[in-house]
Amino acid sequence: MWDIRLQSVSKSYAKDAEKAVNDISLHVEEGKLFGLIGPDGAGKTTLFRILTTLILADSGTAQVGGYDVVKDFKVIRNSIGYMPGRFSLYQDLTVKENLRFFATLFNTSIQENYALIEDIYKQIEPFNDRRAGKLSGGMKQKLALCCALIHSPRVLFLDEPTTGVDAVSRKEFWGMLKNLKAKGITIMVSTPYMDEASLCEEIALIQEGNIMSVNTPDEIIDQYPEMLYAIKSKGMNQLLQELRNSELIATANSFGEYHHITLAKQGTKDLLIQALSHREDVELKSVRPTIEDCFINLMSNG
Amino acid sequence: MSTLKFLLQKEFRQIFRNPTILRMILLVPVVQLIILPLAADFEIKNINISIVDNDRSGMSQDLIEDIKSSGYFRLINYTHDFQIAFSDIESDEADIVLEIPNGLERDMIRERSGALFIAVNAINGTKAYVGGAYLSRIISAFNQDLRTEFSSENRGTAIGVAVINWFNPMLNYQFFMVPGILVVLVTMVGGYMTSLNIVKEKEVGTIEQINVTPIRKTHFILGKLIPFWVLCVIVFTLGMFVVARIIYGIVPLGSIFVLYGYLALYLVAILGVALLISTYSNTQQQAMSLSFFMMMIFILMSGLFTPIESMPQWAQWIAALNPVTYFVQVMRMIVMKGSEFGHITKHFLIMVAFAVVFNSWAILNYKKTS
Numbered sequence: 001m002w003d004i005r006l007q008s009v010s011k012s013y014a015k016d017a018e019k020a021v022n023d024i025s026l027h028v029e030e031g032k033l034f035g036l037i038g039p040d041g042a043g044k045t046t047l048f049r050i051l052t053t054l055i056l057a058d059s060g061t062a063q064v065g066g067y068d069v070v071k072d073f074k075v076i077r078n079s080i081g082y083m084p085g086r087f088s089l090y091q092d093l094t095v096k097e098n099l100r101f102f103a104t105l106f107n108t109s110i111q112e113n114y115a116l117i118e119d120i121y122k123q124i125e126p127f128n129d130r131r132a133g134k135l136s137g138g139m140k141q142k143l144a145l146c147c148a149l150i151h152s153p154r155v156l157f158l159d160e161p162t163t164g165v166d167a168v169s170r171k172e173f174w175g176m177l178k179n180l181k182a183k184g185i186t187i188m189v190s191t192p193y194m195d196e197a198s199l200c201e202e203i204a205l206i207q208e209g210n211i212m213s214v215n216t217p218d219e220i221i222d223q224y225p226e227m228l229y230a231i232k233s234k235g236m237n238q239l240l241q242e243l244r245n246s247e248l249i250a251t252a253n254s255f256g257e258y259h260h261i262t263l264a265k266q267g268t269k270d271l272l273i274q275a276l277s278h279r280e281d282v283e284l285k286s287v288r289p290t291i292e293d294c295f296i297n298l299m300s301n302g
Numbered sequence: 303m304s305t306l307k308f309l310l311q312k313e314f315r316q317i318f319r320n321p322t323i324l325r326m327i328l329l330v331p332v333v334q335l336i337i338l339p340l341a342a343d344f345e346i347k348n349i350n351i352s353i354v355d356n357d358r359s360g361m362s363q364d365l366i367e368d369i370k371s372s373g374y375f376r377l378i379n380y381t382h383d384f385q386i387a388f389s390d391i392e393s394d395e396a397d398i399v400l401e402i403p404n405g406l407e408r409d410m411i412r413e414r415s416g417a418l419f420i421a422v423n424a425i426n427g428t429k430a431y432v433g434g435a436y437l438s439r440i441i442s443a444f445n446q447d448l449r450t451e452f453s454s455e456n457r458g459t460a461i462g463v464a465v466i467n468w469f470n471p472m473l474n475y476q477f478f479m480v481p482g483i484l485v486v487l488v489t490m491v492g493g494y495m496t497s498l499n500i501v502k503e504k505e506v507g508t509i510e511q512i513n514v515t516p517i518r519k520t521h522f523i524l525g526k527l528i529p530f531w532v533l534c535v536i537v538f539t540l541g542m543f544v545v546a547r548i549i550y551g552i553v554p555l556g557s558i559f560v561l562y563g564y565l566a567l568y569l570v571a572i573l574g575v576a577l578l579i580s581t582y583s584n585t586q587q588q589a590m591s592l593s594f595f596m597m598m599i600f601i602l603m604s605g606l607f608t609p610i611e612s613m614p615q616w617a618q619w620i621a622a623l624n625p626v627t628y629f630v631q632v633m634r635m636i637v638m639k640g641s642e643f644g645h646i647t648k649h650f651l652i653m654v655a656f657a658v659v660f661n662s663w664a665i666l667n668y669k670k671t672s
Contacts, residue, residue, distance in 0.1 A: 052514045074516060082514040088507040092316050104308040105515040147511070 002063075003155050003186040004028035004051065009060035011046055020046040022209035023060070028188060028202070033181045035200030036190035037291065043209040044190040045085060048159045051188070052082045065154050078106065081148035085159040087140050091133030095124055095143055098132050099150060106151035113152045116183065120176055121146050138169035145176065156180065158189040162196065174199045194292035205295055212298040217291060224289040224297060226250070229269070230258035233282040248272050253296060260293055305517060309525030317529060327495060331487040331537050335545045339479045349433040352379040352387040352396035359407035361448075368444050369400070374436050391423045398422050398433050410448065469638045476550050481633040482606040484541040488534050488565070489572055489600065489626055494593050496530040496576035501589040504580075519668070527573045534569050535562075555640030561633075564646065567653050568629045574660030575625075581667040600626045625656045 006026040012019045021043045028034045036044045049055045051064055053073040062069045064076050089098045099121075103109050114121075124142050127135060132143060141161060148156060158177075162170045174196065181187055189200065197203050198217045205212045205220070213220055233239050240259055243252040248267030253260050263272065269284065276282050289297075317323055351369065355362050369375050375398075379390050390396035401419035409416045420437060424430040470477045503509040512522065542561075546552040554561060579596065583589040603610075603617060604626035610618055621627050628649045635641035643650070 054510065054513055077514055077516045080514065082511070084507060084510045086507045088511040090312070090316065090508055091506070092319050093312065097312070097315065101308060101312050102511075102515065105305065105512075105517050107305075 001030045001066075002027045003030045003032075003065055004034070004188060005061075005063040006047075006051075007061045009047075009050060009057045009062055011050060011055070011057045019209050021050070021057070024206075024209075024211050025060075026204060026211065026214065028186060030186055031181065031184050032186055033177060033199075033201045034186075034188045035197055035203040036188065036206055037192075037194060037197045037203050037295070038190075038206035039192055041208075042206045044206060045159055046209075047206075048082070048084075048157050048188075048190065052080060052157055053077060078151070079154045081151070081153035081156045083144050083148045083156075083158045083161055085161075085163065087132075087144060089132050089140075089144055089147060092131055094129050094131050095135070096128040098143060099146055102147045103150045108151050110150065113150055116152050116180075117146045117149050119179060120149075137165055138172075141165060141169070141173065142176075145173075149180070153185065155186045155188070158187065160190050160192065162191055162193065170196070194290065194295060197291040203291070205291075205298060207295075207299055213294070220291065220294050221289050224294050226262040226297075228287055228289045228293060229261050229263070229284055230255070230287045231261055231282070231284045232258045233276070234280045239276075239279065242276075246272075246275060248275060251296075251300070253293075255290075255292070258287075260287070260289075306521050306525060309517075309521060310528060313525055313529045317533070323495070327491055327533050327537065328540065331491060331541060332545055334487055335480065335483060335541050336549060338483050339476050339550070346429055346432045346436075347374055349375050349398060349429065349436070350378045350390075350396045351375045351398045351400060351433075351437075352381070352390040353377060354381055354384045354387045354399060354401040356382055356404040357402045357406040358382070361407040361410065362402045365402070365441070365444050368440055369437070372436065372440055374433070388421070391421065394423070394425075396423065397426070397429055398437060400437065477552060477638060478634065479606075480546050480550050480552055481637045482604075482630045484538065484546065485626060485629045485633055486601050486604075486606060487541060488538050488569070489629075490597060491537050492530055492534045492569055492572040493576050493579070493597055493600075494590070495533070496527065496573055497579040497583070497589045497593050498586050499530070500526050500577065500580035501583050501586050505585050523577065523665070523668070527577065530576075531566075531569050531573060534572075535565065538565055552637065554637040556636035556642065560641075560643045560646070561636045563643075564629065564632050564636075564650065564653070567650070567657060568625065571625050571653055571657040571660055574657060574664055577664035578660055578667065581664055600624055603627070604630050606630050625653065628652055628656075 004026065005028075006024050008023045008025050009021060010019055010023050011021045024043075024047065036047065038044055046055070050057045050062055051069060053069050053076055056070060065079050067075045067079075069076060090101070093101065099110055103113075110117075120142050124135070124139050124146070127139065132140065135143065145158075145161070148158075162173055165173065177187055177189065177199075191197070200217065202214070202216050203220065204214045213223070215223070231239070231243070236254070236259070240252060240254055243249050243259060243261055246267075248264055248271055250262045250264040250267075251260075263269070273282065273284060317327075353366060353369075355366070366377070366380075370377055378396055379387060381387055384399070384401055387396065387399040387401070391399060399419075399421040401421070403417060403419070406416045406418075418441060420434060422430045422434045503512070542554070575596065576593070579589055579592045583592055599620070603613075603621045603624050605621060606626070610621045610627065613621065632641075632646050632649050635646060
């Protein structure tokens with residue numbers, strides 16, 4: 001059973017403008033934690049806005065929970081939760097007032113779905129009478145998630161929920177998503193952070209309105225076509241320059257402590273070590289690619 | 303229905319939680335109603351006059367006394383050289399120059415006629431016009447006195463005019479201005495606050511969160527308009543029965559019921575305008591500029607300050623398409639003349655049309671953009 005289905009959906013915001021979303025087809029199975037991974041401006045938010053019935057696609061069809069986003073938008077609005085990228089609750093209402101307000105809009109009450117939000121709500125309950133605008137970033141996000149869950153939605157859309165959130169809160173947040181998934185909610189989450197991709201069951205890599213690849217994170221990594229090496233030595237900046245100029249190297253990208261490189265046809269590991277023999281402390285090892293490597297690879301080949 | 307109740311609850315909570323908005327809504331109109339009518343006074347006093355007296359006779363002294371004692375003029379220069387007086391106008395010290403020719407008294411006695419010369423500084427048109435008129439009136443009264451003094455045989459033939467000012471016997475301009483200014487204040491509160499409030503939801507992004515809920519658009523719009531409708535009625539009541547009654551002693555002659563009935567309808571039209579403005583703007587800044595533009599036209603072309611009949615034809619058309627015009631008229635009719643519903647049926651029907659047009663336009667446009 002598919003909970004989210006997109007069939008060649010396109011959308012551009014102005015007549016001659018480039019397409020924000022270009023001919024995207026996508027299926028998300030019921031109960032999956034699905035990640036949309038891509039940089040800013042890739043079209044993630046547009047896709048969310050189409051799926052949450054906020055805007056209409058120019059062409060193509062989309063279904064959520066088996067309902068068409070155009071024809072049955074009323075049914076969909078009752079059965080989805082949406083957390084926009086920007087904090088969109090009433091800053092001048094308190095935590096409790098916000099939650100109650102959104103509960104009543106869905107004809108329900110906090111008590112009725114308390115079990116679902118309990119784990120998250122408990123953490124902000126001490127601040128019940130504080131205005132939402134006065135909460136810290138992590139708290140705001142928890143409140144927003146509670147409000148999106150208050151009517152026990154079937155599908156949850158989270159647009160960049162971890163952008164601008166500290167590392168601890170991010171980790172905590174992904175923990176919460178796992179728990180929600182365990183309760184049977186289908187979750188679609190977008191993020192520009194590649195390291196979060198591996199926390200999803202299935203991901204779509206999206207770039208400039210196009211989907212480059214859809215698969216589980218492991219599969220995507222397995223599909224990486226080249227041998228990938230990590231290299232480091234003294235003077236990392238000069239090393240990167242040298243690598244990029246070398247005929248032995250196909251690609252070289254800075255990647256934290258190491259540079260990730262792939263070899264050109266005529267290059268081998270031994271030849272490379274030889275070529276770099278004048279440098280101090282050279283360390284070269286083969287590594288398993290990350291999603292970011294896959295993304296860069298797909299981007300440059302696409 | 304319960305959705306609407308919660309929307310209203312939320313809206314009122316937000317309004318009452320924002321002390322600035324509350325102050326803007328309640329205090330500012332009261333203060334403005336106290337200050338504005340004092341500033342918008344059309345009675346012109348302290349007109350600076352420079353008199354060139356070439357005659358220096360008893361008669362010219364009498365005339366100058368009359369002018370000074372009228373209370374409207376302030377004699378700033380008394381000279382015998384027109385050039386000096388004219389330089390007073392050039393330096394903006396004098397608004398009017400009155401020149402009394404040499405031999406006025408002699409001519410009046412011998413030939414029973416004389417001529418005076420008035421030069422007016424017309425940079426401030428109203429002041430010049432009114433000042434000139436006052437001066438002419440004083441001179442003609444002076445003339446009348448002379449005539450009765452010199453020629454007793456003419457006494458019986460002069461036509462006397464007695465003027466009674468209906469509805470505002472003391473010609474108290476405040477009776478005229480305060481109800482009109484109250485209309486403007488209610489319009490501003492309704493127009494600005496409402497459009498800003500709706501646009502704020504767009505700007506802050508809360509409308510996204512609202513739009514994904516199954517809430518109906520009509521409920522959302524009603525939830526926005528009803529609180530401001532109520533606030534405007536409160537502002538009006540405060541202005542009418544506190545400020546206007548206590549400070550200006552204005553008591554509406556007509557039926558309060560008809561007055562509030564018309565207010566209720568008028569507010570529906572004005573809130574429609576506000577809703578319309580909000581559908582055309584995405585930020586509060588845009589909404590503010592747009593409302594400011596609309597309000598300026600609404601207020602200046604409403605016949606509040608200047609009679610519509612004396613505007614050019616095209617401007618009269620704009621005034622006819624301006625809802626403020628009708629409420630200002632109705633206010634003056636009910637408050638000053640004690641008009642009944644029967645007298646304002648035309649105004650009533652026109653306002654119904656405004657309410658329908660503005661609101662349907664706004665709702666159509668609202669649907670299109672979201």
